[in-house]
Amino acid sequence: MKKILTIAGSDCSGGAGIQADIKTITTHKMYAMSAITALTAQNTTGVYDVSEISPEFVSKQLDCIFEDIFPDAIKIGMVSSKEIIEVISNKLKEYKCKNIVVDPVMFSTSGHELMSKDAMNTLETKLLPVADIITPNIFEAESICGFNIKNKEDMIKAAKEISNSLKCHILIKGGHLSDSADDLLFYEKKPIWFNGKRIDNPNTHGTGCTLSSAIACNLGKGLSMEKSIYNSKKYITSALKSGLDIGKGSGPLNHCV
Numbered sequence: 001m002k003k004i005l006t007i008a009g010s011d012c013s014g015g016a017g018i019q020a021d022i023k024t025i026t027t028h029k030m031y032a033m034s035a036i037t038a039l040t041a042q043n044t045t046g047v048y049d050v051s052e053i054s055p056e057f058v059s060k061q062l063d064c065i066f067e068d069i070f071p072d073a074i075k076i077g078m079v080s081s082k083e084i085i086e087v088i089s090n091k092l093k094e095y096k097c098k099n100i101v102v103d104p105v106m107f108s109t110s111g112h113e114l115m116s117k118d119a120m121n122t123l124e125t126k127l128l129p130v131a132d133i134i135t136p137n138i139f140e141a142e143s144i145c146g147f148n149i150k151n152k153e154d155m156i157k158a159a160k161e162i163s164n165s166l167k168c169h170i171l172i173k174g175g176h177l178s179d180s181a182d183d184l185l186f187y188e189k190k191p192i193w194f195n196g197k198r199i200d201n202p203n204t205h206g207t208g209c210t211l212s213s214a215i216a217c218n219l220g221k222g223l224s225m226e227k228s229i230y231n232s233k234k235y236i237t238s239a240l241k242s243g244l245d246i247g248k249g250s251g252p253l254n255h256c257v
């Protein structure tokens, strides 16, 4: 059985973070492991509190995992401080990890800051360079490239700009552009679009977490990057299409489809 590790924050309401990742990995029929970086008190209406795990404890979790059950792929989500980012980056290098997917989570859908502003630079210099693929949404891509993204041409410009300093695959997700749900993969100067029809579903809590952990599962299976993204886009589309509607705000996805 393939083993997939998620390094992320906990969402007690089960829609995003570690919980969304474990559901995704399990429905891919793989063995899920988790190193928790923060506890959040949140639900479909918002994030109400965050309690960071100490960098020392994150480090111990990673040693326990890597010394015993080595993962075939790793997804990294919410990493709130520069100290936690440094620990993760060092451990990934020390253990020579492969198939690393970094979802640079900065804000929740509800607008709560999930990464401190002073951690941004450390994310860009220490964590993104060890990734095989990064999966920013429009706002995260704007923050990394430094200009606004309003349409698909801007997405290409942003990917080109980011690729000047990062050699990995760059997947800019188009879920927050209004007319479509087209995601752009940019690698070695080549753009590839993964087109998606916008689904009329306000319940999108955890779409980014789910997509990135699905990509990790597919890479862990040994599939190519393009095929991994293609399969993951199919997974997220059917989870959105099934139209689960629970909670009072932007609800979670249905992983049981």
Ligand SMILES: Nc1ncnc2c1ncn2[C@@H]1O[C@H](COP(=O)(O)OP(=O)(O)OP(=O)(O)O)[C@@H](O)[C@H]1O
Pocket: 016, 108, 109, 136, 137, 138, 173, 174, 175, 176, 181, 182, 183, 196, 197, 198, 199, 200, 201, 204, 205, 206, 207, 208, 209, 211, 233, 236, 237, 240
């Ligand atoms: N309404 C929608 N219809 C179809 N696909 C969507 C929709 N919203 C998001 N997606 C898809 O879901 C995936 C995640 O994209 P999105 O841009 O929402 O990421 P995100 O903002 O990181 O997610 P999150 O809401 O969890 O923070 C992408 O493949 C995107 O195209």
Ligand SMILES: Cc1ncc(COP(=O)(O)O)c(N)n1
Pocket: 008, 009, 010, 011, 016, 017, 018, 040, 042, 077, 078, 105, 107, 108, 109, 110, 114, 204, 205, 206, 207, 208, 209
């Ligand atoms: C622990 C954790 N990780 C990630 C997200 C982002 O997900 P979303 O943008 O859907 O709120 C979140 N809300 N909580």
